[in-house]
Amino acid sequence: MSTKLILRGLLGLIILMSAGGCSTILDSKAEGSYTEAAANGPFLSFFAGDSEFNGSADKPLSGAYKKGITLRELLRNSGIVVFAEDGKSIISVTDVSLDPELKWELQVGEEPLDYEDWDHAVDRTDHIKLIAVPKGNIDSVESVVLFLNGASDHPEMTHSYVLPFIADSSVRSLLKNSELVQLSENNKSILTVNEYTPLTDEVWKVKVNGKLLMENGMDMKLRPQDEVEIVLNLR
Numbered sequence: 001m002s003t004k005l006i007l008r009g010l011l012g013l014i015i016l017m018s019a020g021g022c023s024t025i026l027d028s029k030a031e032g033s034y035t036e037a038a039a040n041g042p043f044l045s046f047f048a049g050d051s052e053f054n055g056s057a058d059k060p061l062s063g064a065y066k067k068g069i070t071l072r073e074l075l076r077n078s079g080i081v082v083f084a085e086d087g088k089s090i091i092s093v094t095d096v097s098l099d100p101e102l103k104w105e106l107q108v109g110e111e112p113l114d115y116e117d118w119d120h121a122v123d124r125t126d127h128i129k130l131i132a133v134p135k136g137n138i139d140s141v142e143s144v145v146l147f148l149n150g151a152s153d154h155p156e157m158t159h160s161y162v163l164p165f166i167a168d169s170s171v172r173s174l175l176k177n178s179e180l181v182q183l184s185e186n187n188k189s190i191l192t193v194n195e196y197t198p199l200t201d202e203v204w205k206v207k208v209n210g211k212l213l214m215e216n217g218m219d220m221k222l223r224p225q226d227e228v229e230i231v232l233n234l235r
Contacts, residue, residue: 041061041062041065041124041125042060042061042062042074042125042126042127042128043126043128044059044061044128044130045059045127045128045129045130046093046096046129046130046132047129047131047132048131048143048145049140049224049225050225051225051227053096053145053160054145054209054210054229061074061075061128064078065122065124069121069122070118070119070121071106071108071113071120071121072118072119074122074128075128080093080094081093081094081130088115089103089104089115090103090106090130093130095158095159095160096130096162097159097160097161097162098132098162099143099162099164101134101135101141102132102134102135102162103132103133103134103135104130104131105130105132105133106118106129106130107128108122108127108128109126109127112131142165142225143162143224143225144164144165144169144174144222144225144226144227144228145160145161145162145163145225145226145227145228146160146161146174146227146228146230147159147229147230148160148161148193148194148229148230149230149231149232150232151231154232157196157232165222165223165225168221169221170218170220170221171217171219171220171222172218172219174222174228175206175218180194181230187218188215189215190204193230198232200235201235202232202233202234202235203232203233203235204231204233205231205232205233206218206228206229206230206231207228207229207231208220208222208229209227210227210229
């Protein structure tokens with residue numbers, strides 16, 4: 001056998017071994033990622049209609065989870081949800097306030113759940129959704145979300161408000177008409193939020209759907225499902 005054939009054979013063997021090794025590493029990483037996600041789950045997120053709150057990162061419920069726990073027990077033990085005495089509805093959700101025309105619906109994956117289903121066991125890999133939906137026979141209620149973000153220094157101020165959408169409203173009019181926010185005399189900047197005045201090295205910033213809004217953007221018209229965030233930043 002010629003030297004060239006031997007070298008070609010060795011080269012092919014090396015390539016096959018390398019590919020096999022890469023596949024094993026990739027499979028290991030994928031398995032590790034899945035295992036890590038499962039270990040930290042289940043996860044909870046918040047929606048207004050079809051839109052997820054930008055300020056609502058998936059919240060891990062692993063601290064309250066144990067094998068065989070029901071959805072109702074998990075949410076009650078986590079301290080996030082308060083159920084009505086008859087167990088058929090949700091009275092309140094921590095850090096989120098709903099307009100009176102709305103109520104909370106529970107969904108696991110893509111399946112809406114009736115209250116009878118809340119006593120079924122939850123899997124660690126489940127993605128649980130709390131969705132603000134219209135009450136009664138109303139087909140739909142257009143809404144916007146006002147998200148107050150106290151950041152890491154003032155987490156107690158962080159709260160979301162799901163409000164009715166008003167046609168032709170702007171960011172400025174939303175803030176001006178809110179009892180939670182006090183604007184400056186010229187309505188161009190925020191003085192206080194929930195009666196908190198920023199320190200000299202702090203400032204309130206406004207974002208719409210996660211994007212920072214400049215001062216001249218306060219007259220931006222809002223659309224249904226928009227989220228207006230007021231976040232406390234360092235100057």
